[in-house]
Amino acid sequence: MKKIIMKFLALFMLVAFSSVAANASEHATEAPDKASTHKEETYVSQSMGHMIMGFLESTGIVALVNPNPNELSATGEKMSDFHKGAGRVIMILLTFFLFWLAIAKGFEPLLLLPIAFGGLLANIPVANIAGPHGFLGVIYNMGLSNEMFPIIIFMGVGAMTDFGPLLSNPKTALLGGAAQFGIFGTLVGAVALSQMGLVDFTLQQASAISIIGGADGPTSIFIATKLAPELLGAIAVASYSYMAMVPIIQPPIMKALTTEAERKIKMTTLRHVSRLEKLVFPVMVLTLAILVLPESTPLIGAFMFGNFLKESGVVERLNDTLQNALINITTIFLGLGVGSKLAADQFLVPETLFIMMLGIIAFSVGTATGVIMAKIMNMFPGNKVNPLIGSAGVSAVPMAARVSNKVGMEYDRTNMLLMHAMGPNVAGVIGSAVAAGVLISIFA
Protein backbone atom coordinates (compact mmCIF):
# COMPACT_ATOMS: atom_id res chain seq x y z
CA MET A 1 0.00 0.00 0.00
CA LYS A 2 2.72 2.41 1.04
CA LYS A 3 4.64 1.74 -2.16
CA ILE A 4 1.63 2.50 -4.29
CA ILE A 5 1.07 5.81 -2.55
CA MET A 6 4.74 6.73 -2.97
CA LYS A 7 4.62 5.85 -6.67
CA PHE A 8 1.48 7.86 -7.12
CA LEU A 9 3.01 10.85 -5.40
CA ALA A 10 6.16 10.60 -7.49
CA LEU A 11 4.09 10.43 -10.67
CA PHE A 12 2.01 13.40 -9.61
CA MET A 13 5.12 15.45 -8.86
CA LEU A 14 6.61 14.57 -12.23
CA VAL A 15 3.45 15.62 -14.07
CA ALA A 16 3.22 18.83 -12.10
CA PHE A 17 6.85 19.70 -12.71
CA SER A 18 6.72 18.89 -16.38
CA SER A 19 3.60 20.99 -16.89
CA VAL A 20 5.30 23.88 -15.13
CA ALA A 21 8.33 23.34 -17.32
CA ALA A 22 6.11 23.23 -20.40
CA ASN A 23 4.40 26.46 -19.42
CA ALA A 24 7.75 28.06 -18.81
CA SER A 25 9.04 26.94 -22.18
CA GLU A 26 5.97 28.43 -23.90
CA HIS A 27 6.77 31.70 -22.24
CA ALA A 28 10.34 31.29 -23.30
CA THR A 29 9.39 31.00 -26.94
CA GLU A 30 7.38 34.19 -26.72
CA ALA A 31 10.07 36.11 -24.91
CA PRO A 32 12.55 36.64 -27.77
CA ASP A 33 9.77 38.29 -29.84
CA LYS A 34 9.66 41.09 -27.28
CA ALA A 35 13.33 41.67 -28.00
CA SER A 36 14.34 41.64 -24.38
CA THR A 37 17.92 42.64 -23.77
CA HIS A 38 17.94 41.23 -20.25
CA LYS A 39 19.73 37.97 -19.99
CA GLU A 40 17.64 36.56 -17.18
CA GLU A 41 14.41 36.95 -19.10
CA THR A 42 15.39 34.58 -21.86
CA TYR A 43 14.47 31.22 -20.49
CA VAL A 44 16.01 28.16 -21.98
CA SER A 45 14.05 24.98 -21.61
CA GLN A 46 15.71 22.57 -19.25
CA SER A 47 15.28 18.91 -18.73
CA MET A 48 13.76 17.74 -15.45
CA GLY A 49 17.11 16.39 -14.33
CA HIS A 50 18.76 19.74 -14.84
CA MET A 51 16.06 21.53 -12.94
CA ILE A 52 16.31 19.20 -9.98
CA MET A 53 20.08 19.54 -9.98
CA GLY A 54 19.77 23.31 -10.20
CA PHE A 55 17.38 23.34 -7.27
CA LEU A 56 19.60 21.07 -5.22
CA GLU A 57 22.55 23.35 -5.88
CA SER A 58 20.63 26.27 -4.38
CA THR A 59 19.92 24.50 -1.06
CA GLY A 60 21.49 25.57 2.19
CA ILE A 61 23.28 22.26 2.61
CA VAL A 62 25.22 22.68 -0.61
CA ALA A 63 25.91 26.33 0.15
CA LEU A 64 27.37 25.34 3.51
CA VAL A 65 29.35 22.32 2.34
CA ASN A 66 30.48 23.67 -0.99
CA PRO A 67 30.46 27.48 -0.78
CA ASN A 68 30.01 29.67 -3.79
CA PRO A 69 33.43 31.17 -4.60
CA ASN A 70 31.89 34.46 -5.75
CA GLU A 71 29.78 35.06 -2.65
CA LEU A 72 30.55 38.34 -0.92
CA SER A 73 30.04 39.20 2.74
CA ALA A 74 27.44 41.71 3.95
CA THR A 75 30.05 44.45 3.72
CA GLY A 76 30.86 43.48 0.15
CA GLU A 77 34.23 41.89 0.83
CA LYS A 78 35.59 38.49 -0.10
CA MET A 79 35.15 35.79 2.52
CA SER A 80 37.26 32.76 3.21
CA ASP A 81 35.71 29.33 2.67
CA PHE A 82 35.77 28.76 6.42
CA HIS A 83 33.56 31.79 7.05
CA LYS A 84 31.13 30.64 4.36
CA GLY A 85 30.82 27.06 5.53
CA ALA A 86 31.90 25.72 8.90
CA GLY A 87 32.05 29.22 10.37
CA ARG A 88 28.37 29.75 9.75
CA VAL A 89 27.52 26.42 11.31
CA ILE A 90 29.57 27.34 14.38
CA MET A 91 27.86 30.72 14.61
CA ILE A 92 24.40 29.18 14.31
CA LEU A 93 25.27 26.76 17.11
CA LEU A 94 26.57 29.71 19.12
CA THR A 95 23.26 31.53 18.71
CA PHE A 96 21.53 28.38 20.01
CA PHE A 97 23.80 28.61 23.04
CA LEU A 98 22.81 32.27 23.47
CA PHE A 99 19.12 31.24 23.30
CA TRP A 100 19.80 28.80 26.10
CA LEU A 101 21.57 31.46 28.18
CA ALA A 102 18.70 33.89 27.68
CA ILE A 103 15.82 31.49 28.26
CA ALA A 104 17.11 28.96 30.75
CA LYS A 105 19.55 31.18 32.63
CA GLY A 106 17.72 34.49 32.32
CA PHE A 107 20.78 36.40 31.03
CA GLU A 108 19.36 39.78 29.90
CA PRO A 109 16.78 37.98 27.74
CA LEU A 110 15.26 41.25 26.51
CA LEU A 111 18.34 42.00 24.46
CA LEU A 112 20.11 38.68 24.19
CA LEU A 113 17.19 36.98 22.44
CA PRO A 114 16.82 39.56 19.62
CA ILE A 115 20.62 39.72 19.24
CA ALA A 116 20.96 35.95 19.09
CA PHE A 117 18.09 35.56 16.64
CA GLY A 118 19.53 38.35 14.51
CA GLY A 119 22.79 36.42 14.57
CA LEU A 120 21.03 33.26 13.46
CA LEU A 121 19.43 35.09 10.52
CA ALA A 122 22.68 36.81 9.58
CA ASN A 123 24.45 33.48 9.17
CA ILE A 124 22.03 32.01 6.65
CA PRO A 125 23.81 31.37 3.38
CA VAL A 126 22.40 32.50 0.00
CA ALA A 127 19.57 34.61 1.50
CA ASN A 128 22.01 37.41 2.49
CA ILE A 129 19.67 38.84 5.12
CA ALA A 130 22.39 40.98 6.68
CA GLY A 131 23.41 42.41 3.33
CA PRO A 132 22.54 45.97 2.35
CA HIS A 133 19.18 44.86 0.90
CA GLY A 134 18.28 42.19 3.43
CA PHE A 135 15.99 43.27 6.23
CA LEU A 136 18.68 43.05 8.92
CA GLY A 137 20.92 45.21 6.80
CA VAL A 138 18.11 47.71 6.37
CA ILE A 139 17.53 47.80 10.13
CA TYR A 140 21.25 48.27 10.72
CA ASN A 141 21.45 51.17 8.30
CA MET A 142 18.22 52.64 9.61
CA GLY A 143 19.24 53.10 13.20
CA LEU A 144 22.58 51.62 14.15
CA SER A 145 25.07 52.97 11.65
CA ASN A 146 23.80 56.47 12.49
CA GLU A 147 23.71 55.76 16.28
CA MET A 148 19.97 56.43 16.47
CA PHE A 149 18.76 53.39 18.41
CA PRO A 150 21.15 53.65 21.38
CA ILE A 151 20.10 57.28 21.79
CA ILE A 152 16.41 56.34 21.87
CA ILE A 153 17.17 53.62 24.40
CA PHE A 154 18.94 56.23 26.50
CA MET A 155 15.79 58.38 26.51
CA GLY A 156 13.80 55.44 27.81
CA VAL A 157 16.42 54.66 30.45
CA GLY A 158 16.31 58.31 31.50
CA ALA A 159 12.56 58.10 31.92
CA MET A 160 13.00 55.04 34.12
CA THR A 161 15.73 56.55 36.30
CA ASP A 162 15.09 58.11 39.68
CA PHE A 163 17.80 60.53 40.73
CA GLY A 164 16.36 60.82 44.24
CA PRO A 165 18.97 58.62 45.97
CA LEU A 166 21.81 60.50 44.27
CA LEU A 167 20.34 63.90 45.16
CA SER A 168 19.97 62.96 48.80
CA ASN A 169 23.59 61.80 49.07
CA PRO A 170 25.54 63.63 46.33
CA LYS A 171 29.02 62.50 47.32
CA THR A 172 28.24 58.92 46.28
CA ALA A 173 28.54 60.22 42.71
CA LEU A 174 32.31 59.91 43.16
CA LEU A 175 31.90 56.13 43.35
CA GLY A 176 30.26 56.22 39.93
CA GLY A 177 33.27 58.14 38.68
CA ALA A 178 35.86 55.81 40.15
CA ALA A 179 34.30 52.81 38.48
CA GLN A 180 35.11 54.37 35.10
CA PHE A 181 38.72 53.35 35.75
CA GLY A 182 37.50 50.09 34.30
CA ILE A 183 37.14 51.81 30.94
CA PHE A 184 40.52 53.48 30.82
CA GLY A 185 42.37 50.64 32.51
CA THR A 186 41.10 48.33 29.79
CA LEU A 187 42.09 50.84 27.16
CA VAL A 188 45.66 50.63 28.39
CA GLY A 189 45.34 46.83 28.49
CA ALA A 190 44.09 46.69 24.91
CA VAL A 191 46.89 48.84 23.51
CA ALA A 192 49.39 46.85 25.57
CA LEU A 193 48.10 43.66 23.91
CA SER A 194 48.64 45.10 20.46
CA GLN A 195 52.02 46.36 21.63
CA MET A 196 52.96 42.79 22.48
CA GLY A 197 51.93 41.84 18.97
CA LEU A 198 49.17 39.48 20.04
CA VAL A 199 46.47 41.39 18.18
CA ASP A 200 46.36 44.47 16.05
CA PHE A 201 44.01 46.94 17.70
CA THR A 202 44.09 50.56 16.63
CA LEU A 203 43.54 53.20 19.31
CA GLN A 204 39.98 53.65 18.06
CA GLN A 205 39.28 49.94 18.36
CA ALA A 206 40.91 49.79 21.79
CA SER A 207 38.70 52.67 22.98
CA ALA A 208 35.57 51.04 21.61
CA ILE A 209 36.43 47.81 23.43
CA SER A 210 37.30 49.51 26.69
CA ILE A 211 33.89 51.18 26.94
CA ILE A 212 32.53 47.71 27.81
CA GLY A 213 33.87 48.58 31.28
CA GLY A 214 31.23 51.31 31.49
CA ALA A 215 28.77 48.40 31.82
CA ASP A 216 26.25 50.35 29.84
CA GLY A 217 24.81 48.66 26.75
CA PRO A 218 23.62 51.68 24.76
CA THR A 219 26.84 53.63 25.44
CA SER A 220 28.95 50.67 24.28
CA ILE A 221 26.93 50.37 21.08
CA PHE A 222 27.03 54.12 20.52
CA ILE A 223 30.82 54.26 20.82
CA ALA A 224 31.39 51.04 18.89
CA THR A 225 29.37 52.23 15.88
CA LYS A 226 31.21 55.54 15.98
CA LEU A 227 34.77 54.32 16.45
CA ALA A 228 34.95 50.68 15.35
CA PRO A 229 31.79 49.42 13.60
CA GLU A 230 33.62 46.25 12.50
CA LEU A 231 33.82 45.13 16.14
CA LEU A 232 30.22 46.01 17.04
CA GLY A 233 28.93 42.44 17.25
CA ALA A 234 31.60 41.21 19.61
CA ILE A 235 31.50 44.35 21.76
CA ALA A 236 27.71 44.28 22.13
CA VAL A 237 27.63 40.59 22.94
CA ALA A 238 30.46 40.95 25.47
CA SER A 239 28.82 43.99 27.03
CA TYR A 240 25.40 42.46 27.46
CA SER A 241 26.56 39.03 28.52
CA TYR A 242 28.86 40.48 31.19
CA MET A 243 26.11 42.81 32.39
CA ALA A 244 23.98 39.74 32.84
CA MET A 245 26.81 38.08 34.73
CA VAL A 246 27.24 40.97 37.18
CA PRO A 247 25.83 38.88 40.07
CA ILE A 248 28.54 36.28 39.41
CA ILE A 249 31.49 38.56 38.62
CA GLN A 250 31.11 41.21 41.32
CA PRO A 251 30.62 39.53 44.73
CA PRO A 252 34.01 37.77 44.93
CA ILE A 253 35.81 41.03 44.11
CA MET A 254 33.70 42.96 46.61
CA LYS A 255 34.35 40.45 49.35
CA ALA A 256 38.07 40.25 48.63
CA LEU A 257 38.54 43.99 48.99
CA THR A 258 36.50 44.63 52.14
CA THR A 259 36.69 43.55 55.78
CA GLU A 260 33.78 42.09 57.66
CA ALA A 261 33.40 45.28 59.72
CA GLU A 262 33.26 47.42 56.59
CA ARG A 263 30.59 45.26 55.05
CA LYS A 264 28.41 45.81 58.13
CA ILE A 265 28.60 49.62 58.04
CA LYS A 266 25.11 51.06 58.28
CA MET A 267 24.48 54.20 56.30
CA THR A 268 22.35 57.08 57.51
CA THR A 269 18.83 57.16 56.14
CA LEU A 270 18.33 59.14 52.96
CA ARG A 271 16.74 62.54 53.34
CA HIS A 272 13.59 63.46 51.50
CA VAL A 273 14.19 65.01 48.07
CA SER A 274 11.72 67.65 46.91
CA ARG A 275 10.08 67.49 43.53
CA LEU A 276 11.67 70.76 42.44
CA GLU A 277 15.15 69.35 43.06
CA LYS A 278 14.40 66.35 40.88
CA LEU A 279 13.04 68.66 38.19
CA VAL A 280 16.04 71.01 38.20
CA PHE A 281 18.64 68.22 38.31
CA PRO A 282 18.41 66.98 34.67
CA VAL A 283 18.61 70.51 33.30
CA MET A 284 21.52 71.28 35.60
CA VAL A 285 23.54 68.23 34.54
CA LEU A 286 22.85 68.95 30.89
CA THR A 287 23.99 72.56 31.35
CA LEU A 288 27.22 71.31 32.92
CA ALA A 289 27.72 68.90 30.03
CA ILE A 290 27.19 71.72 27.55
CA LEU A 291 29.81 73.81 29.32
CA VAL A 292 32.39 71.12 30.03
CA LEU A 293 32.06 68.47 27.36
CA PRO A 294 29.66 69.10 24.46
CA GLU A 295 30.75 65.80 22.88
CA SER A 296 28.90 63.93 25.63
CA THR A 297 25.62 65.81 25.11
CA PRO A 298 24.04 63.39 22.59
CA LEU A 299 24.02 60.72 25.31
CA ILE A 300 23.48 62.95 28.35
CA GLY A 301 20.97 65.10 26.49
CA ALA A 302 18.82 62.13 25.52
CA PHE A 303 19.11 60.67 29.02
CA MET A 304 18.11 63.93 30.70
CA PHE A 305 15.32 64.52 28.19
CA GLY A 306 13.70 61.27 29.26
CA ASN A 307 14.22 62.05 32.93
CA PHE A 308 12.90 65.60 32.55
CA LEU A 309 9.70 64.36 30.93
CA LYS A 310 9.23 61.97 33.82
CA GLU A 311 9.91 64.48 36.58
CA SER A 312 7.85 67.25 34.98
CA GLY A 313 4.78 65.22 35.84
CA VAL A 314 2.64 66.91 33.18
CA VAL A 315 3.36 64.63 30.19
CA GLU A 316 2.45 61.28 31.66
CA ARG A 317 1.55 59.93 28.21
CA LEU A 318 4.94 60.73 26.69
CA ASN A 319 6.69 59.41 29.78
CA ASP A 320 4.71 56.20 29.52
CA THR A 321 5.58 55.82 25.83
CA LEU A 322 9.28 56.37 26.48
CA GLN A 323 9.35 53.86 29.32
CA ASN A 324 7.38 51.17 27.56
CA ALA A 325 6.35 51.26 23.91
CA LEU A 326 9.25 53.21 22.45
CA ILE A 327 12.02 51.48 24.36
CA ASN A 328 10.50 48.06 23.60
CA ILE A 329 10.25 48.70 19.86
CA THR A 330 13.75 50.13 19.75
CA THR A 331 15.10 47.20 21.75
CA ILE A 332 13.77 44.79 19.13
CA PHE A 333 15.40 46.72 16.29
CA LEU A 334 18.60 47.33 18.21
CA GLY A 335 18.91 43.65 19.05
CA LEU A 336 18.31 42.50 15.47
CA GLY A 337 20.65 45.17 14.11
CA VAL A 338 23.44 44.16 16.48
CA GLY A 339 22.72 40.53 15.65
CA SER A 340 23.40 41.26 11.98
CA LYS A 341 27.01 41.86 13.03
CA LEU A 342 27.27 38.31 14.33
CA ALA A 343 27.90 37.07 10.79
CA ALA A 344 30.70 34.49 10.82
CA ASP A 345 33.11 36.58 8.77
CA GLN A 346 32.94 39.41 11.32
CA PHE A 347 32.61 37.48 14.57
CA LEU A 348 34.84 34.43 14.09
CA VAL A 349 38.09 36.34 14.15
CA PRO A 350 40.84 36.19 16.79
CA GLU A 351 39.97 39.71 17.95
CA THR A 352 36.65 38.48 19.38
CA LEU A 353 38.45 36.29 21.89
CA PHE A 354 40.52 39.24 23.09
CA ILE A 355 37.43 41.46 23.28
CA MET A 356 35.72 38.90 25.50
CA MET A 357 38.82 38.71 27.69
CA LEU A 358 39.30 42.48 27.91
CA GLY A 359 35.59 42.91 28.65
CA ILE A 360 35.70 40.83 31.81
CA ILE A 361 38.88 42.61 32.93
CA ALA A 362 37.10 45.94 32.38
CA PHE A 363 34.19 44.84 34.55
CA SER A 364 36.42 43.56 37.32
CA VAL A 365 38.64 46.66 37.38
CA GLY A 366 35.58 48.92 37.46
CA THR A 367 34.10 46.99 40.37
CA ALA A 368 37.37 47.02 42.28
CA THR A 369 38.08 50.73 41.83
CA GLY A 370 34.53 51.58 42.91
CA VAL A 371 35.00 49.64 46.15
CA ILE A 372 38.45 51.13 46.72
CA MET A 373 37.09 54.64 46.18
CA ALA A 374 34.50 54.04 48.88
CA LYS A 375 37.28 52.97 51.25
CA ILE A 376 39.23 56.13 50.43
CA MET A 377 36.14 58.23 51.12
CA ASN A 378 35.84 56.59 54.53
CA MET A 379 39.26 57.93 55.46
CA PHE A 380 37.81 61.43 55.43
CA PRO A 381 35.54 62.73 58.17
CA GLY A 382 31.82 62.66 57.55
CA ASN A 383 29.17 60.00 57.22
CA LYS A 384 30.67 56.62 56.55
CA VAL A 385 30.03 54.87 53.27
CA ASN A 386 29.58 51.13 53.05
CA PRO A 387 32.22 50.05 50.49
CA LEU A 388 29.83 47.46 49.10
CA ILE A 389 27.91 50.21 47.29
CA GLY A 390 31.10 51.19 45.46
CA SER A 391 30.71 48.27 43.11
CA ALA A 392 27.40 49.74 41.92
CA GLY A 393 29.40 52.54 40.32
CA VAL A 394 29.69 50.44 37.17
CA SER A 395 26.40 51.38 35.57
CA ALA A 396 24.44 48.14 34.89
CA VAL A 397 21.31 49.72 36.37
CA PRO A 398 19.77 48.32 38.54
CA MET A 399 21.52 44.95 38.61
CA ALA A 400 24.72 46.24 40.24
CA ALA A 401 22.77 48.01 43.00
CA ARG A 402 20.84 44.81 43.71
CA VAL A 403 24.12 42.92 44.00
CA SER A 404 25.38 45.45 46.58
CA ASN A 405 22.18 45.02 48.53
CA LYS A 406 22.35 41.24 48.41
CA VAL A 407 25.97 41.02 49.54
CA GLY A 408 25.26 43.54 52.31
CA MET A 409 22.35 41.47 53.58
CA GLU A 410 24.47 38.33 53.68
CA TYR A 411 26.39 39.90 56.56
CA ASP A 412 23.64 41.89 58.26
CA ARG A 413 20.07 41.02 57.41
CA THR A 414 18.79 44.42 58.52
CA ASN A 415 21.23 46.41 56.38
CA MET A 416 19.30 47.65 53.35
CA LEU A 417 21.78 49.10 50.87
CA LEU A 418 19.61 49.12 47.75
CA MET A 419 18.61 52.78 47.75
CA HIS A 420 22.10 53.87 48.83
CA ALA A 421 23.58 51.88 45.96
CA MET A 422 21.23 53.45 43.43
CA GLY A 423 23.10 56.76 43.87
CA PRO A 424 26.47 55.55 42.54
CA ASN A 425 24.58 53.40 40.07
CA VAL A 426 22.95 56.30 38.23
CA ALA A 427 26.09 58.42 38.67
CA GLY A 428 27.88 55.59 36.86
CA VAL A 429 25.60 56.11 33.86
CA ILE A 430 26.51 59.80 33.79
CA GLY A 431 30.17 58.92 34.36
CA SER A 432 30.33 56.49 31.45
CA ALA A 433 28.53 58.98 29.20
CA VAL A 434 31.19 61.55 30.11
CA ALA A 435 33.96 59.02 29.51
CA ALA A 436 32.37 58.24 26.14
CA GLY A 437 32.33 61.94 25.37
CA VAL A 438 36.04 62.20 26.16
CA LEU A 439 36.85 59.29 23.85
CA ILE A 440 34.77 60.80 21.05
CA SER A 441 36.38 64.21 21.52
CA ILE A 442 39.85 62.65 21.26
CA PHE A 443 39.08 61.09 17.88
CA ALA A 444 36.84 63.85 16.57
Place this chain on the structure above:
Amino acid sequence: METNLVIEGFKFMVLGMGTVFTFLIIMIVCMNFMSNIIHKYFPEPQANADVPSSTQKDNKKIVAAITAAIAHHRRQG
Protein backbone atom coordinates in the same frame (compact mmCIF):
# COMPACT_ATOMS: atom_id res chain seq x y z
CA MET B 1 55.55 54.18 17.12
CA GLU B 2 55.79 50.93 19.05
CA THR B 3 56.36 52.46 22.48
CA ASN B 4 53.96 55.32 21.82
CA LEU B 5 50.83 53.23 21.96
CA VAL B 6 50.82 52.34 25.66
CA ILE B 7 51.88 55.85 26.60
CA GLU B 8 48.99 57.12 24.47
CA GLY B 9 46.71 54.82 26.43
CA PHE B 10 47.91 56.27 29.73
CA LYS B 11 47.42 59.78 28.39
CA PHE B 12 43.83 58.88 27.54
CA MET B 13 43.42 57.51 31.04
CA VAL B 14 44.66 60.66 32.74
CA LEU B 15 42.56 62.89 30.50
CA GLY B 16 39.49 60.68 30.71
CA MET B 17 39.48 60.07 34.45
CA GLY B 18 40.37 63.71 35.03
CA THR B 19 37.36 64.82 33.03
CA VAL B 20 35.03 62.29 34.62
CA PHE B 21 36.03 63.32 38.15
CA THR B 22 36.04 67.04 37.37
CA PHE B 23 32.59 66.72 35.88
CA LEU B 24 31.23 64.74 38.81
CA ILE B 25 32.81 67.02 41.42
CA ILE B 26 31.34 70.09 39.75
CA MET B 27 28.05 68.20 39.60
CA ILE B 28 28.21 67.41 43.34
CA VAL B 29 28.98 71.03 44.20
CA CYS B 30 26.12 72.23 42.01
CA MET B 31 23.77 69.64 43.50
CA ASN B 32 24.51 70.78 47.04
CA PHE B 33 24.19 74.43 46.02
CA MET B 34 20.90 73.79 44.25
CA SER B 35 19.46 71.80 47.16
CA ASN B 36 20.38 74.54 49.61
CA ILE B 37 18.76 77.22 47.49
CA ILE B 38 15.64 75.17 46.92
CA HIS B 39 15.29 74.33 50.62
CA LYS B 40 15.83 77.94 51.59
CA TYR B 41 13.68 79.78 49.07
CA PHE B 42 11.30 77.20 47.65
CA PRO B 43 10.48 74.86 50.52
CA GLU B 44 7.91 72.23 49.68
CA PRO B 45 4.46 73.03 51.06
CA GLN B 46 4.14 71.21 54.38
CA ALA B 47 2.81 67.97 53.06
CA ASN B 48 2.58 66.46 56.54
CA ALA B 49 -0.07 68.91 57.71
CA ASP B 50 -2.31 68.40 54.69
CA VAL B 51 -2.23 64.68 54.22
CA PRO B 52 -3.61 63.47 57.57
CA SER B 53 -6.42 66.04 57.62
CA SER B 54 -7.64 65.03 54.20
CA THR B 55 -7.53 61.37 55.12
CA GLN B 56 -9.31 62.14 58.37
CA LYS B 57 -12.01 63.95 56.43
CA ASP B 58 -12.26 60.97 54.09
CA ASN B 59 -12.44 58.63 57.06
CA LYS B 60 -15.28 60.69 58.55
CA LYS B 61 -17.12 60.57 55.26
CA ILE B 62 -16.65 56.82 55.07
CA VAL B 63 -17.79 56.36 58.66
CA ALA B 64 -20.85 58.51 57.93
CA ALA B 65 -21.64 56.47 54.85
CA ILE B 66 -21.31 53.19 56.71
CA THR B 67 -23.50 54.37 59.59
CA ALA B 68 -26.13 55.57 57.14
CA ALA B 69 -26.04 52.24 55.34
CA ILE B 70 -26.39 50.30 58.57
CA ALA B 71 -29.25 52.50 59.71
CA HIS B 72 -30.95 52.04 56.38
CA HIS B 73 -30.49 48.30 56.54
CA ARG B 74 -31.93 48.13 60.08
CA ARG B 75 -34.94 50.21 59.14
CA GLN B 76 -35.63 47.83 56.31
CA GLY B 77 -35.16 44.78 58.50
